[in-house]
Amino acid sequence: PQQIPNVYTDFLLDYAKKNLEFIQNIEQQFTQLVEDTQAARRFIHFYSFAPMKYNKRHVIHELASFYGVKTNASGPEPNRKVIVCASCSISIIPSVTLTQMTLLLYSQTLLLLFKKELTPNSNDSYN
Numbered sequence: 001p002q003q004i005p006n007v008y009t010d011f012l013l014d015y016a017k018k019n020l021e022f023i024q025n026i027e028q029q030f031t032q033l034v035e036d037t038q039a040a041r042r043f044i045h046f047y048s049f050a051p052m053k054y055n056k057r058h059v060i061h062e063l064a065s066f067y068g069v070k071t072n073a074s075g076p077e078p079n080r081k082v083i084v085c086a087s088c089s090i091s092i093i094p095s096v097t098l099t100q101m102t103l104l105l106y107s108q109t110l111l112l113l114f115k116k117e118l119t120p121n122s123n124d125s126y127n
Contacts, residue, residue: 016102024099030067037086045086051079068092
């Protein structure tokens with residue numbers, strides 16, 4: 001399978017910043033599904049998420065493209081859920097996950113703030 005570039009949308013990055021545990025759980029399910037599909041050499045494998053609200057389903061649908069998996073919502077509200085389908089010839093595990101990218105951006109932000117704190121202000125006088 002061809003690697004998909006990891007250019008996560010601002011929506012996903014912002015959501016991950018506020019809901020990292022949820023993103024980690026979704027990525028674990030996607031990774032397990034892709035690995036199981038490739039290991040079994042079966043053409044497709046399915047996974048059904050528990051029912052959830054629209055905003056979480058939207059995140060799953062959007063994040064799925066980075067794993068090369070297809071999604072479909074099923075059932076009436078409030079029991080609507082997402083069903084994910086992985087194909088051994090298309091589905092992949094991204095080289096950089098959304099979790100990793102979020103942590104990297106967070107650490108870079110902290111580093112910049114730390115450097116700013118250590119940099120003397122040009123208006124300060126040292127007489």
